[in-house]
Amino acid sequence: MSTDSNTMFLKIEFGGGLELLFSNQRSHRITIPSTVPADNNTSVTTKDAASPATRPADVTYLLHHLRDHLLKEREELFMENGTVRPGILVLINDTDWELEGEGEYLLKDGDEIVLISTLHGG
Amino acid sequence: MAPQTCAICQKAKAMVKRPKTGEQICRECFFYVFETEVHNTITQANLFKPGDRVAIGASGGKDSTVLAYVMKMLNERYQYGLELFLLSIDEGITGYRDDSLETVKRNQQQYDMPLKILSYDELYGWTMDAIVSQVGRKNNCTFCGVFRRQALDRGAAMLNVDHIVTGHNADDIAETVLMNIMRGDIARLGRCTSICTQGEDTIRRSKPFKYAYEKEIVMYAYFKKLDYFSTECIYSPDAYRGHARVFLKDLEAARPSAIIDIIHSGEAFEVREEVKATQRVQQVCQRCGYMSSNALCKACTLLEGLERGMANSGITDRARKKLDAEGPAPDNLRTIPFFKPPSGGPLIAIESVS
Numbered sequence: 001m002s003t004d005s006n007t008m009f010l011k012i013e014f015g016g017g018l019e020l021l022f023s024n025q026r027s028h029r030i031t032i033p034s035t036v037p038a039d040n041n042t043s044v045t046t047k048d049a050a051s052p053a054t055r056p057a058d059v060t061y062l063l064h065h066l067r068d069h070l071l072k073e074r075e076e077l078f079m080e081n082g083t084v085r086p087g088i089l090v091l092i093n094d095t096d097w098e099l100e101g102e103g104e105y106l107l108k109d110g111d112e113i114v115l116i117s118t119l120h121g122g
Numbered sequence: 123m124a125p126q127t128c129a130i131c132q133k134a135k136a137m138v139k140r141p142k143t144g145e146q147i148c149r150e151c152f153f154y155v156f157e158t159e160v161h162n163t164i165t166q167a168n169l170f171k172p173g174d175r176v177a178i179g180a181s182g183g184k185d186s187t188v189l190a191y192v193m194k195m196l197n198e199r200y201q202y203g204l205e206l207f208l209l210s211i212d213e214g215i216t217g218y219r220d221d222s223l224e225t226v227k228r229n230q231q232q233y234d235m236p237l238k239i240l241s242y243d244e245l246y247g248w249t250m251d252a253i254v255s256q257v258g259r260k261n262n263c264t265f266c267g268v269f270r271r272q273a274l275d276r277g278a279a280m281l282n283v284d285h286i287v288t289g290h291n292a293d294d295i296a297e298t299v300l301m302n303i304m305r306g307d308i309a310r311l312g313r314c315t316s317i318c319t320q321g322e323d324t325i326r327r328s329k330p331f332k333y334a335y336e337k338e339i340v341m342y343a344y345f346k347k348l349d350y351f352s353t354e355c356i357y358s359p360d361a362y363r364g365h366a367r368v369f370l371k372d373l374e375a376a377r378p379s380a381i382i383d384i385i386h387s388g389e390a391f392e393v394r395e396e397v398k399a400t401q402r403v404q405q406v407c408q409r410c411g412y413m414s415s416n417a418l419c420k421a422c423t424l425l426e427g428l429e430r431g432m433a434n435s436g437i438t439d440r441a442r443k444k445l446d447a448e449g450p451a452p453d454n455l456r457t458i459p460f461f462k463p464p465s466g467g468p469l470i471a472i473e474s475v476s
Contacts, residue, residue, distance in 0.1 A: 086372055
């Protein structure tokens with residue numbers, strides 16, 4: 001768990017072939033800021049404080065973070081129109097994100113987010 | 123958002139939103155409704171009778187892995203009295219199928235079912251790797267599709283099974299309905315939603331997941347921690363299906379019932395008798411005994427083209443004429459072993475019953 005209240009620790013799990021876009025690694029442990037720029041810009045930290053518009057980190061911010069910092073290839077297979085591409089399932093602490101407010105879910109320290117592609121065949 | 127309670131048991135925390143109905147249900151109730159719906163699909167269509175020998179077409183992917191697990195469970199829970207087998211086709215694609223076959227081999231242990239692997243190399247003398255090196259990446263899916271269909275039937279005949287079940291799900295079927303509409307393929311549109319295709323004396327094929335959403339299959343595999351393999355075929359995927367798939371996923375995102383609605387539309391189409399009459403009568407391939415709508419079946423035609431170094435002769439009429447102009451097939455041409463259906467009877471078949 002994070003000891004610093006300005007950041008939070010998250011466990012990320014990719015499955016169903018989505019891991020192929022993320023260095024072929026299923027499990028990732030990441031740290032993100034607790035408060036993030038409202039425009040989902042992941043390259044500045046809010047400590048820079050030049051940008052006044054901030055909000056608590058939510059799943060939408062996390063998706064941008066994953067795209068900007070962990071994704072290695074073919075961004076278009078991961079995100080579309082500011083959210084995951086249709087056909088990618090998201091679970092928040094093992095619950096369908098559709099029951100948790102989808103991208104608007106406010107992340108908590110220690111949350112586990114699972115992203116599974118259904119688009120890969122057999 | 124406050125946690126919701128399960129719409130079915132009213133006790134546990136809801137963990138899945140069902141795409142078909144919008145219901146919010148807990149994990150245990152989700153397992154129960156998913157399994158029960160597949161059971162209802164099976165019983166309403168009278169797919170099996172006690173004593174049937176049934177092969178599960180197993181690729182190691184999510185659909186067939188969940189199918190094997192659920193078929194084994196339902197067979198025990200409802201005493202179908204089936205003898206179950208796993209049947210895998212090894213297309214000979216290095217780095218793709220060899221990995222997924224390892225998953226099938228683990229499934230064999232986990233589910234305690236006999237496994238038969240039949241390779242293109244063994245049956246046709248050509249791996250997909252070898253075919254692609256000759257034909258390139260443009261038409262290789264035609265070869266793979268035709269060869270796989272026949273290989274599954276032949277593998278089933280070797281296992282002496284009556285029936286093959288495949289993991290085709292609701293999303294796959296809705297995609298096929300859309301593709302047949304876009305291509306104007308009315309004959310296929312009329313039969314692509316059938317749960318079971320069957321010829322007389324040949325091996326039945328059915329799709330117990332016909333009404334199961336891909337989302338629920340993947341959720342089921344995830345919650346049950348089933349061991350499956352997922353990757354893309356390294357050769358160019360079926361681009362046309364890819365477009366239909368993206369379109370369907372966009373529709374589903376806007377309105378989740380779209381998938382089941384498209385299947386219902388497909389089922390409701392009535393193909394006029396005049397259109398059905400234009401469909402070719404099925405006969406038996408002169409060379410290999412497999413069912414065919416021509417003197418030579420499609421697999422024999424494709425194989426002859428490969429063997430004679432004119433692979434496109436199975437694809438375009440122009441290339442076929444060129445092949446024919448070079449004379450008849452030589453006597454020493456490699457051919458597919460003669461097909462013997464499990465019943466041992468003559469193979470006179472139609473592709474489907476409506």
